[in-house]
Amino acid sequence: MASAREPLLTAHGVVKRFGHVQALSGADFTAYPGEVVALIGDNGAGKSTLVNVLSGVLAPDAGEVRLDGAPVRFSGPMDAQRHGVETVYQDLSLAPDLDAAANLYLGREIVRGGLLGRIGVLDRPAMRREAVKAFAELGVELKDVTAAVTTLSGGQRQSVAVARAVAFAHKVIFMDEPTAALGVVQRARVLETVRRVADQGICVVLISHNMPEVLSVADRVEVLRLGRRVASYTAADTTIEELVGAMTGSLDEPNRTGEAEGAR
Amino acid sequence: MTAQSEKAAAAVGGRAAVPDWVRRAATLNELWTFVILVALVLFFTIAAPGKFFTTYDITQIAVNAAIYLVLGVGMTFVIITAGIDLSIGSVLVLAAVAAGEYNIHHGGATSGWGTVAFCVVIALAVGTAWGALQGAVVATGKVPPLIVTLGGLGAALGIAELATGGQDPAGAASTHLQNSLGFGKVLGIPWMVILAAVVTAVFGAVLGGTRFGEHTLAIGSNPTAVRRAGIPVGRQLVKVYGLMGLLAGLGAVMWLASYGTTSIAGHSTDNLKVITAVVLGGTSLFGGRGSVLGTVIGVFIPAVLTTGLIVIGVQQYWQDVAVGVVLVVAVYIDQLRRKTRERA
């Protein structure tokens, strides 16, 4: 069903070496608009490296990345952001001493009009207004948008990082283990957010080691092993056993079909 | 996890009982320092009735504090980036010597307004260039700011001594400069004070209300996040240390105007005094937090102490003891706050 649409983001034969370590050896990746695609794999399979390549943090040694069908080569995370590709880093990448609104707009501050704006005078009321709106859209309630992020709970901080990506992404959001450090309630919140964002037509790429979570929130699952995509499944048609088998390589034979489906 | 969220809910509930502005005011570092400053002023006013709280003393305190205030404004930006600049006294001397040497060769004490203007430009340019250079080295991330500026401290002073043979040259400042900026007043307010107030107001607004200030705070808070947000961290550091240098250059001009000499040997503890003032003002040595308003208060605490102790007839060396103790306490409290604020 999904493969009937045009893919939003594709990677073909991506190679990335770190000295003697080949982190990616011809990895493929496909993502469609409006879907949640989980990227899974054992430790060291190359998930973070692939995401770093796709989000402009790393330049690939070989291979091709296409966004909306056109080949792209991001010169850095900013370049990717200009193309509507945002990343929620595993460490959240927030400035803890600044407030939520300032973090939301870090590097993209709203300035006043006219001459004041030209010299970089901030329009804080506007940023706070927009921040409240952005958080509300994600179902996040912050008691006080002027409180330093360090005073927020882990879940709230996670929400700020997600909101930051959501506010500016119009194509793809990468989330590297966004729920790893969260409690049950906060985890559910973030997953709800992920779903809501995808329903707005944005593609969410979710890295996770939590298989039940993957199956509950993702539409599709792509499996990476030893720097290669070894399988691709529709979440509704697969099981945890199958995913684990593909990740560890114990189900190599049946995976052929999965691989074929993913390449289509 | 549930216990944690309950605790969070309780904390939120507890906070809501206190009026918003009270809660916010109590978290302001400036408020506490300001309370200390007011307490000191009150103490000296009561201890020496009619002697401490005179216009003369206020003016004298302000004039003495003016140069430290200008330096403190720059140091606030530097410390907010989790940096430090030990070189300010030497940079001030180097800028003063550069401007002074030019002045000596263009009329000395009797030089005209054109020379004065050019001397100002030289002092500001030398300071800015030196600061920016140090910033560029800090920006490489290979040498910590403490070492970069410790090296800068020695090198700048060395160059100034080489240029002068270690003696303060005569005729370093024009009488025009001294009679205007140095001793001049407008409506009874010394020009030195007006200049320092303007610098403070302008850069206070820059720190609190502009993109430049926001990025400075963010770098001290989490440089990786800032880099990922596409902000050129290195360039910002060059600008911040360059600003410190610019203000050290301005300090040189103010020094020449006030004292008419370069005082090569007289600035070795400027860095400690200024860093103390900034930290007393609530700016965190760990970066990410601070304000120019706090620094203003931090500059005035030692200044009030000095004058106050003289007025009540106590040896003013007690001031050094008091400031030293207060400084350590201030940093200790900053650490405690940091710990309690940060949640796992």
Ligand SMILES: Nc1ncnc2c1ncn2[C@@H]1O[C@H](COP(=O)(O)OP(=O)(O)OP(=O)(O)O)[C@@H](O)[C@H]1O
């Ligand atoms: N900067 C680097 N320098 C050297 N080797 C690296 C670097 N980054 C990744 N690697 C190597 O590349 C391989 C893939 O790493 P990567 O971080 O992409 O794995 P991952 O799938 O994200 O693993 P995890 O689940 O543990 O996060 C590993 O063998 C790792 O050691």
Ligand SMILES: [Mg+2]
């Ligand atoms: Mg990883």
